[in-house]
Amino acid sequence: MMGGLYRPGDSRLHRLPAGAKLLFLAAAGTLAVLVSNPFAMAALLVGSLALFPFAGLSAAEAFRQLRPALPILLLLFLAQLWLADAASAALITMRLAALLLLASLVTLTTRVSDTVDTLERALGPLRRFGVDPARVSLAISLAIRFIPALGTVLSDIREAQEARGLDRHPLALAVPLVVRTLKMADEVAEAIEARS
Amino acid sequence: MSTRDLVLIALFAAVMAVLGAFPPLMLPIIAIPVTAQSMGPMLMGGILGAKRGVLSMLLFLVLVAVGLPLLSGGRGGLAPFVGPWSGFIYGWVLAALLIGWLTERFWDRLGPVSAFAFCVAGGIGVVYAVGVPWFAAMSGLGLLEAFAGSAMAFIPGDLVKATVASAAIVIVKRSYPLIGQGRTGAARA
Amino acid sequence: MIELLGVSLARGGRDVLSRLDLRLAERRIGVIGANGSGKSSFARLLNGLLLPTEGTVRVFGLDTAADGRAVRRRVGFVFQNPDNQIVYPTVGEDLAFGLKPLKLDRGELARRVSFALAEAGLAGFENRLTHELSGGERQMVALAGVGIARPEILVLDEPTTLLDLRNKRRVMARIDALQQTVVMVTHDLDLLSGFDRVLVFETGRLAFDGPPAEAIGAYRSLCA
Amino acid sequence: MIELLGVSLARGGRDVLSRLDLRLAERRIGVIGANGSGKSSFARLLNGLLLPTEGTVRVFGLDTAADGRAVRRRVGFVFQNPDNQIVYPTVGEDLAFGLKPLKLDRGELARRVSFALAEAGLAGFENRLTHELSGGERQMVALAGVGIARPEILVLDEPTTLLDLRNKRRVMARIDALQQTVVMVTHDLDLLSGFDRVLVFETGRLAFDGPPAEAIGAYRSLCA
Ligand SMILES: Nc1ncnc2c1ncn2[C@@H]1O[C@H](COP(=O)(O)OP(=O)(O)OP(=O)(O)O)[C@@H](O)[C@H]1O
Numbered sequence: 001m002m003g004g005l006y007r008p009g010d011s012r013l014h015r016l017p018a019g020a021k022l023l024f025l026a027a028a029g030t031l032a033v034l035v036s037n038p039f040a041m042a043a044l045l046v047g048s049l050a051l052f053p054f055a056g057l058s059a060a061e062a063f064r065q066l067r068p069a070l071p072i073l074l075l076l077f078l079a080q081l082w083l084a085d086a087a088s089a090a091l092i093t094m095r096l097a098a099l100l101l102l103a104s105l106v107t108l109t110t111r112v113s114d115t116v117d118t119l120e121r122a123l124g125p126l127r128r129f130g131v132d133p134a135r136v137s138l139a140i141s142l143a144i145r146f147i148p149a150l151g152t153v154l155s156d157i158r159e160a161q162e163a164r165g166l167d168r169h170p171l172a173l174a175v176p177l178v179v180r181t182l183k184m185a186d187e188v189a190e191a192i193e194a195r196s
Numbered sequence: 197m198s199t200r201d202l203v204l205i206a207l208f209a210a211v212m213a214v215l216g217a218f219p220p221l222m223l224p225i226i227a228i229p230v231t232a233q234s235m236g237p238m239l240m241g242g243i244l245g246a247k248r249g250v251l252s253m254l255l256f257l258v259l260v261a262v263g264l265p266l267l268s269g270g271r272g273g274l275a276p277f278v279g280p281w282s283g284f285i286y287g288w289v290l291a292a293l294l295i296g297w298l299t300e301r302f303w304d305r306l307g308p309v310s311a312f313a314f315c316v317a318g319g320i321g322v323v324y325a326v327g328v329p330w331f332a333a334m335s336g337l338g339l340l341e342a343f344a345g346s347a348m349a350f351i352p353g354d355l356v357k358a359t360v361a362s363a364a365i366v367i368v369k370r371s372y373p374l375i376g377q378g379r380t381g382a383a384r385a
Numbered sequence: 386m387i388e389l390l391g392v393s394l395a396r397g398g399r400d401v402l403s404r405l406d407l408r409l410a411e412r413r414i415g416v417i418g419a420n421g422s423g424k425s426s427f428a429r430l431l432n433g434l435l436l437p438t439e440g441t442v443r444v445f446g447l448d449t450a451a452d453g454r455a456v457r458r459r460v461g462f463v464f465q466n467p468d469n470q471i472v473y474p475t476v477g478e479d480l481a482f483g484l485k486p487l488k489l490d491r492g493e494l495a496r497r498v499s500f501a502l503a504e505a506g507l508a509g510f511e512n513r514l515t516h517e518l519s520g521g522e523r524q525m526v527a528l529a530g531v532g533i534a535r536p537e538i539l540v541l542d543e544p545t546t547l548l549d550l551r552n553k554r555r556v557m558a559r560i561d562a563l564q565q566t567v568v569m570v571t572h573d574l575d576l577l578s579g580f581d582r583v584l585v586f587e588t589g590r591l592a593f594d595g596p597p598a599e600a601i602g603a604y605r606s607l608c609a
Numbered sequence: 610m611i612e613l614l615g616v617s618l619a620r621g622g623r624d625v626l627s628r629l630d631l632r633l634a635e636r637r638i639g640v641i642g643a644n645g646s647g648k649s650s651f652a653r654l655l656n657g658l659l660l661p662t663e664g665t666v667r668v669f670g671l672d673t674a675a676d677g678r679a680v681r682r683r684v685g686f687v688f689q690n691p692d693n694q695i696v697y698p699t700v701g702e703d704l705a706f707g708l709k710p711l712k713l714d715r716g717e718l719a720r721r722v723s724f725a726l727a728e729a730g731l732a733g734f735e736n737r738l739t740h741e742l743s744g745g746e747r748q749m750v751a752l753a754g755v756g757i758a759r760p761e762i763l764v765l766d767e768p769t770t771l772l773d774l775r776n777k778r779r780v781m782a783r784i785d786a787l788q789q790t791v792v793m794v795t796h797d798l799d800l801l802s803g804f805d806r807v808l809v810f811e812t813g814r815l816a817f818d819g820p821p822a823e824a825i826g827a828y829r830s831l832c833a
Pocket residue numbers: 396397398399401418419420421422423424425426427744771773
């Protein structure tokens with residue numbers, strides 16, 4: 001899980017700095033919203049698809065990225081067809097698909113740690129407003145570190161309740177989870193303070 | 197902001213991720229998940245208060261955006277931020293803000309009923325107020341159609357989640373309050 | 386009472402226990418072994434919290450895979466980390482929880498809770514917040530919480546790690562006095578002196594099975 | 610080195626420690642006593658994690674209330690539960706965290722981290738995920754993480770509770786080898802044999818203060 005969704009590779013897209021990719025995505029996203037000609041939008045969609053092999057990713061991968069959104073894309077297409085016309089139905093559906101593909105592409109070709117570094121640098125100018133980039137990246141690391149720990153806490157609590165004969169009740173899970181989380185927060189804060 | 201605040205913010209971002217591990221319920225036809233994560237803004241706001249709650253939600257969204265698969269169903273990256281249902285996610289931030297603000301404002305009188313009302317106002321009211329217009333804009337549907345097509349099916353589930361969250365908020369207020377007075381235990385340098 | 390028939394267990398793709406055949410009928414059974422040797426996993430098999438990947442576990446003739454609930458009602462479990470099993474924010478509520486199935490009235494409930502607390506050396510702790518207790522105090526609450534339901538078998542996973550001498554003795558005296566069968570996992574070898582039988586685990590296998598003195602000797606030579 | 614002058618401590622409205630006057634200058638100091646007697650609270654006073662309600666705690670002449678940060682840089686603390694003091698997802702990052710104040714360059718940082726790991730018997734563990742380590746490994750990482758900053762005093766709160774014989778020996782050997790002053794809270798009386806001085810607490814007071822054998826005797830008779 002901690003590797004994230006990144007697909008290791010050595011393509012030009014992989015090697016591009018994370019900041020450049022994010023800027024590119026923002027520009028492409030703006031463009032997609034501005035374009036209102038279905039043919040231009042089709043070109044954008046094809047272009048997004050073409051970037052996948054360029055990044056060493058298969059067409060199947062592109063499809064995998066779109067799959068969760070397919071039902072809603074289809075639904076929207078039909079709704080537009082019914083409410084408006086075929087051209088705007090195609091335009092909106094292709095726009096969404098292109099946006100999703102481009103966003104996935106950035107995610108697939110950029111390491112989590114590179115994005116975090118970029119974020120830390122981008123936050124630098126906010127220093128004078130009291131934002132400390134080092135604290136932000138500490139918070140990120142802590143959260144990543146806590147996810148498996150909380151997963152363990154959760155399964156421990158479930159197990160203990162099962163052992164004590166408690167039926168699965170969401171509240172009986174939520175309360176100990178939150179109380180233990182808060183206690184953990186106290187102890188971890190103490191440890192950080194002791195170590196820094 | 198103290199170290200403890202920082203840790204709390206990180207921990208609740210992680211709680212949000214853990215809520216995402218519960219398998220999402222995909223309603224037939226619409227592809228927006230019914231997810232335990234919509235409880236997140238309620239817990240963050242109602243337990244941490246406005247400032248820490250909002251920062252915690254933002255931190256969670258940053259983790260998603262940088263590519264960790266923490267949304268229900270193991271989704272992540274930037275795609276969830278540009279989809280037709282992404283408005284709900286942005287709504288979570290504002291919901292944590294409102295719920296946190298209300299909780300702090302009425303802390304001394306906070307009980308099961310008021311906590312529930314706050315959770316509904318933020319977790320349903322605010323979330324839908326952002327999510328539905330976004331959905332309408334992205335899909336080209338009218339507001340009403342968008343509401344019928346996206347939000348209505350979630351209301352029963354979200355009411356249940358508000359019940360659970362508000363009960364947790366009240367119990368935590370009683371046993372481990374983080375808002376209002378300082379912490380129990382001795383002073384800390 | 387407890388029977389394991391050709392039991393193997395895999396967790397997360399790794400073999401954690403391999404082909405155990407055991408019949409446990411003694412009243413006091415100890416379980417020792419290195420970190421990661423499979424003791425806690427073994428303990429969890431006994432009340433159906435984990436199910437064997439192969440083979441069958443029977444308790445009072447009930448298959449844990451088929452009758453998990455019925456087995457758990459008769460087998461109490463105390464976890465290594467007391468925080469995991471304390472469900473409620475106050476000590477009193479937590480103990481009362483174990484009595485829920487009995488549907489007692491308020492007065493009787495309160496009476497039993499305060500009796501159990503007194504027995505654990507925690508008289509008057511009803512309204513203390515569980516997360517503000519010291520480590521040892523929490524462990525005693527966890528023990529009292531399981532004991533209050535009077536299960537027929539008690540499985541204890543390192544129940545004394547955080548305890549001082551007095552509480553350790555109190556727990557051991559309490560365990561001694563119990564009519565029930567006790568299966569106890571521990572790293573504290575002193576606790577095993579009065580036991581009837583001790584199992585020594587080593588990387589998922591039973592390395593020794595016999596009386597305490599010999600078992601401790603076997604364990605020490607494994608660790609050398 | 611460590612001085613407590615008329616120190617009392619209240620937590621949650623309850624008196625937890627009362628009027629302690631102590632001067633600790635020995636290299637190996639043990640702290641024992643009943644559950645809830647105030648050992649962990651005492652340990653937290655030594656690096657300013659808790660501040661006395663009355664009196665003063667001085668470490669190297671620094672008042673913990675006034676110079677908490679400076680004190681903490683010189684006093685390392687190892688908590689009972691290693692899970693809660695490992696801050697980063699990987700072992701390498703976690704150790705590097707302790708070196709942050711030194712602002713070293715990448716190469717030097719990596720060199721010191723791998724040296725500290727080798728010292729702890731964890732060579733090559735840099736990229737291991739902390740939550741996937743065994744209990745003993747995690748305890749060693751926690752120790753290494755605190756030790757890497759080379760604090761002059763190390764305070765350890767029950768650092769061996771979940772460990773088996775072999776791991777306990779490893780941790781104790783590591784502690785033995787440290788040059789620094791060590792203050793260790795423990796319920797495991799066997800660990801105290803080489804110590805210079807042992808404090809025995811009883812309900813927030815110092816009940817005994819002297820060499821290990823006598824202290825253990827005093828503690829045993831308190832518990833009888
Ligand atoms: N949930 C899990 N998923 C995968 N592997 C696990 C899981 N829990 C335990 N294991 C592995 O199974 C093995 C046995 O673990 P177990 O907890 O039974 O050991 P143990 O003898 O109780 O150790 P200890 O003395 O440290 O408590 C270990 O190697 C451990 O890493």
